Amino acid sequence: MHHQLECPKTLHWGVGLVRPVLVLNSTYEPVNVCSTNRAIVLLLKGKAETVEAGAHLIRSERAALATPSVIRLNYYVRLPRAEGRRLSRRAILARDGFRCQYCGSTHHLTIDHIVPRSRGGLTSWDNVITCCAACNVRKGACLPSEVGMKPSRRPRPPAPGDFVLASHKVVPEAWLPYLPYAVA
Numbered sequence: 001m002h003h004q005l006e007c008p009k010t011l012h013w014g015v016g017l018v019r020p021v022l023v024l025n026s027t028y029e030p031v032n033v034c035s036t037n038r039a040i041v042l043l044l045k046g047k048a049e050t051v052e053a054g055a056h057l058i059r060s061e062r063a064a065l066a067t068p069s070v071i072r073l074n075y076y077v078r079l080p081r082a083e084g085r086r087l088s089r090r091a092i093l094a095r096d097g098f099r100c101q102y103c104g105s106t107h108h109l110t111i112d113h114i115v116p117r118s119r120g121g122l123t124s125w126d127n128v129i130t131c132c133a134a135c136n137v138r139k140g141a142c143l144p145s146e147v148g149m150k151p152s153r154r155p156r157p158p159a160p161g162d163f164v165l166a167s168h169k170v171v172p173e174a175w176l177p178y179l180p181y182a183v184a
């Protein structure tokens, strides 16, 4: 049986309940982001549990519930394969931790095709990496090996958390432990 929840005067529906909530799979991997309102529905239906509480409290006559900041589903959601998801600049930057994959710089970031397009390189998750402007100039239309450069790790399709990072400019602190490459 579920309690009928009422919103106390201290909680502003327009602000508190549309706050984004990070949704984790049963495996603790990020799935997506939903509104507080939607998260509370999942909690009350017993489909999710709160992992990190938010700042507000919602009260009914018989129960009080902290608004969540991170929830975890009680069941496993199969996610779309990242390989098939649209390539975007921000998703590439998020995947690479917002760092140049050649020198580690966090400034003037661009996207580099490891195998240059002029030499048949594809715009695919395994051929594009984050690269600072200086490294991009140095590498030019060469292969990294031809100019003594080497990406710090092999590019991979982004993890679901990378898409969360890519779509949110400001990420709540409570989310950071669940987003592997998040930079504060």
Ligand SMILES: [Zn+2]
Residues within 6 Å of the ligand: 100, 101, 102, 103, 104, 105, 131, 132, 133, 134, 135, 136
């Ligand atoms: Zn660089």
